[in-house]
Structures are given as structure tokens and as C-alpha cells.
Amino acid sequence: MSLPLIELRDIRKVYGGVDAPEVEVLRGVSLSIHPGEFVAIVGSSGSGKSTLMNVLGCLDRPTSGSYHFAGKDVAELDVDELAWLRREAFGFVFQGYHLIPSGSAQENVEMPAIYAGLAADARHARAAALLERLGLASRTGNRPHQLSGGQQQRVSIARALMNGGHIILADEPTGALDSHSGGEVMALLDELAGQGHVIVLITHDREVAARAQRIVEVRDGQVVSDSGRKLALPSEPPAATEHLQADDLRQRLDRGATQRAAWRGELLESLRAAWRTMWINRFRTALTLLGIVIGVASVVVMLAIGEGSKRQVMAQMAAFGSNILYLNGRHATLREAAGIVTLDDVEAIGQLPQVRRAMPVIGGEVDVRYGNNNQPFYVGGNNTHFPQMLNWPVVQGTFFTEADERAGAAVAVIGQKVRDKLLPPGSDPIGQYLLLGNVPFQVVGVLAGKGAISGDQDSDERIVVPYSAAAIRLFAKHDPEYVIIAAADSTRVSDTEAAIDRLLVQRHLGKRDFDLTNNAALIQAEARTQNSLSLMLGAIAAISLLVGGIGVMNIMLMTVRERTREIGIRMATGARQRDILRQFLSEAVMLSMVGGLSGIALALLIGAGLVLADVAVAFALSAILGAFACAVVTGVVFGFMPARQAARLDPVKALTSE
Ligand code: ADP
Ligand code: MG
8 A cells, every 4th residue: 555645643723722712623633645536525614624724835834633645744844845845746726816916817826837947938838837727827917806706716727836736625625606697616526536636635525525535524622524535436437647656756855845836936026026016116115215315315415415515625625736825924822912914924935946936915805996997806915926837827918027026016917707707898998997995906907717705705806916006005014824835845834844844943942833834735625524424424314214224124024914815825825034034125125126126316416507507516326335335234124024923823823814
């Protein structure tokens, strides 16, 4: 005699316990089922048939008693091996069909093969062939709600057969069908039994049960009668290909439980499913993703603005030369009088070998008049080094000369915007007289346009006059406000700085009552401000991503709750825990990827608006990729908990959930 496929001994199942009264639903069931059998389990409603089937199909574990499948103790199998049994050995047919509502007939039928790792082509072909065999060739693209009950039940039978369906467990398969459709389904089961599938048919209807070779009657959780196994089946020899012996199945179980699924097929399927759910709930999804969208967008935009203004400032500083130092006397404090840098100091600094040129500056706002036009401008007293030192040539006329400087001549070189604002357009400014305060100055040259703006000052709105003239005629002050110094070697600015410092300390009798800075230092200070700004941005990013992550978690928890039954169906068709985990994790990742991409798109849009509004922005690829990566990582981190919750659901509870 062959080894029984299924052997139950004294199976008990108790529900309730801690919070509910204990109910013993199965009370010592013993039953053996052999290859090739067609068994009907009959009993009135509530007698424990479905509970028995869940135990048989390894969806549920018995409270006590032993269950051997092909000679192997099921209690010793781990979750993956149980999933293998559900996937490869069993095929479930439920009273309520249990199809996944969002998938087509074809997709529902293919599902067990995805978890079995069958290649896509073979999977499509087999599902189509099964549907055709069950008379549904024209319905493959229909979703369950577009099919009649009989058609849905045939789809679920096709699904049960997808991976072979050696043992079909059918729980009241005709219970929800009219008699005609029910008859069709029964004829199908007859046919499958004839082909060698083991059929376990559960029903409360004795007429339906009468079609089986063997009838087992259950009452109050106990087997009360068993018509027994019919040994000889001479009329219908089982087809050799479909008729597996218990030994074969057992060997395949030993091998199969360790086999890996085709991850690409699964990933594709779970991404497709993820996209479908997202699309169905697009409004809710969009609202919840706002956190990630705003977070990513604000980080990218603010970094772009920061980088843009930094580059602008650097460019402006570079425009004035990187070998430039500034020197000024320190302001008076309560303890010390103001430090004064004199023209003699400037003279001495100019003699240092490390210094190429030194230029005293005195200046301020002065009312400037030409004809009826009257406007305040910055007027600076400088020396003849001005054009070379500041890299700022004259484009019309000439700069004033050393002779002008010595004589304190009232001559002026004007910026482009001074010309544009005071003089009639197109007129020649050279030789014209401007009233600076009350003193007439003759224009001798026009400076090139610099286009730089620092603070609220436009560098093209300035007038340059000889230092001597400014000191005597305009500001009535002798000592310079500050001194601009060009180092001889732009790579050794700090040496120059040290030399000047030594010289001045000596000249000021040991007191360091002056400040010496250079453009490079200013740039560094600017960079430091930028860094602290970046730190703040980082904090904003972290907070908004946290909010976004909580949003993702929220969506995923809702999804898991809404789709609990789908998870149960997937588990019944053989999904492993990690398959479910992977599916929901990919949904979370997809969500956050969509959020991240929308955030980047929004940032670029805002950036385009800013460019139109003349704000300097510089998008860095690294910032964009970084923000996106953070969003995705957030999705994984916050999606993990709900996904794991889904993966750990109990198959039976998930299946029977509302
Ligand atoms: P049948 O399929 O024969 O109609 P079931 O196996 O579904 O019967 O249920 C048998 C008994 O077990 C019923 O009385 C039912 O109330 C009880 N039962 C089923 N599932 C649970 C459960 N999860 N918790 C408590 N009692 C249950
Ligand atoms: Mg039932």
C-alpha cells in the first residue's frame, strides 16, 4: 500500500482562551488521504469543516495532534516550507472565490507561479491555457467584478491548478453559485479527479457529496462516518503526468523549500501592484506625500539659492582682485582712543618690497548736480593707482594724473551710472562740470561698467577724484578712512599681511590699533556663513523628511489594513513572508520615490521662477541626488514597520478579515 499523502491523527483545534471562552472546534479528528482520492467532507454548518480544511491546507496549525504530509511531520516545518506546501502541493478553492479585486483574471491565475519563480513567458502561456481550458479564453483581461460568480469560481480553480494543484482543497465551492454554475464547477472537479488530482471537497450538501468516491461525515468536530477508500479505480486510470506519488512530493518539498523566487518577476509584479494602489488612492497619496515633496523641494531650492549667492559674491570679490588687502584704523573703545592710519603710514607701506601699491581712500555721499539734475552719489578720493589696483579701467577720456593729485586739482572720473543718471543721453561728458557739494569738478574720464553690487551700493554709481582734492575740498579731513593695498605676489598675501603688520606696529609704537583684512579672508568668512546656513537647511530637511516619513508610514498602515484579505489570499497561494515584506516595502519605496521626484520637479519649477526674477540660483546635481536619496531612505525606514506587520499576519485571520 502506498504512503498516505495526508495523515491526521487525533487533531484538536481550540479557539479562544485568554480573552474569549474556549471553544473546541475539532475534537480528535483522524483521517488519511491517499494519492488519487476524491474525498467529500460533509457536515452541517458549524461542524468544523472549514477549520479542518485550514489545518489540511497548512493555513492554520492544530492545537494538538499530529499531521504528517507525505510522511513528514508538518509541525516541524518552518514558515517557508509551509508556504511551499501551499504553493506547490495545494490549490485552494473558496466559497467566496477570494480573487484579488484589483487584478485581471489572467493576473489572478498567474500569481502562484510568480511566487514559484516561473519565468514570465511560461507563466503567461500557462495561465492563458488554463483559462482557455476552463472556458474563459475571452475573459482573461476582466477584473473579478466584471465576471459572474461561476466565472470567478472557474478563475479560482485555474489559479489552484497554476502550480500543479496536486491536492485541490475546495471549501463549499458551489455554495454561492446557482445550480447551473454549480453543476459546471462540480463537473470540472470530477474531471480533475479523473486526471489524478486529489480532491478534498467540503460541503454541507449530501447531493454534492455523493459525486465523490469517498464520503467523510463530520459532526461537532468529530468524524462520525467514513465510507472508506476505494482501492481499485479500473475505469479511470489516472494520467501518469499528473498523478504524483507521496514520495515524489516529499522529495520535491525537501528540494523546493530552499529554492529562490525569480526576484525580477516578483519585483516587477509588486511595483505594478504598488503603482495600481497608488493610482486608485491618488488624492490621499498626494496629500500624504506633501511632506516629502515640500521637504525635498525646499532643500534643493535653498541649497541652489545659497550656492548661487555664494558664487555671485565670490565672483564680485574676484573682480576686485584676490591680492587686495584692506587697512583701517581701529574704532575708539572705552579704553583706547581710535587708531589712526596716516598718509605717512601709507607712504611707508608703499615702500615695502611685498607691496606693489598702496592707495589711501577717503569718501562719502555727496550731492552731485549737473544742470537741473541733482542726486547723491558716493565720491571717493583715491590716487592714480585706482585703475590697475581695482582692475577698473577708464573707457572714455583719461584717469587723472599724478600732477592733478599733487595739485589737488578739481577733476573727476565718473561711473557709468553717474553719467547715465545725470547727463543727457548721448552727450559727451568729458570736459563737463559737475557740482560736488558746492565745488565744481571737471569730468576727465568715465570708468568701465563693473556691474557689481555690494549691500545696497552699486559700484557703477561712484565718482573718483584725487585724494588731495577730496581731503581738502570735499571732506575737510586729512587722514584716510582706509587703505587699499595690492600685494606684489597674489599667492603670498599672508606674507604681505605679516610684513605690513610688523611695520605698522613698529610705527605705532607697539600698538596694534588697526585692522588688516584681505579679500581671501572675506571670501572665507562668507563661506563660513554659508556653512552655518547649510546646517540650518539640513535641520529643516531632516524635519520635513521626518514628517514625510510619517506620512509614508501612515499610508502603508492604511494600505495593509485595507488589503488584509489580499495578503491572506497571497499567502494561501504560497507567498512567503519575505514576498509580502518585499511587496509592501517596494510600495513604500515607490511612494517616496514619487514624492522625491515631485519634490525635485517642484524645486526646478521654483528655480525657473527665481531665475526669471533675477535671483542667482545654482542647482547642484549632488544636492538633488542627495535629497532624493534621503527621501527614498526615509521610505524604506518608515515603510519597514507596516510591511513587516503585513508579512507576519496569520493567513487564516487575514483571509477571513472583512
Ligand atoms: P463549518 O465550516 O463547518 O461551517 P467552521 O469550521 O467554520 O464550520 O466553524 C466551526 C466552529 O468554530 C463554529 O462554531 C465557529 O463559530 C467556530 N469558529 C470558527 N473560527 C473561529 C475563531 N476564529 N474563533 C472562535 N471560534 C471560531
Ligand atoms: Mg465553512
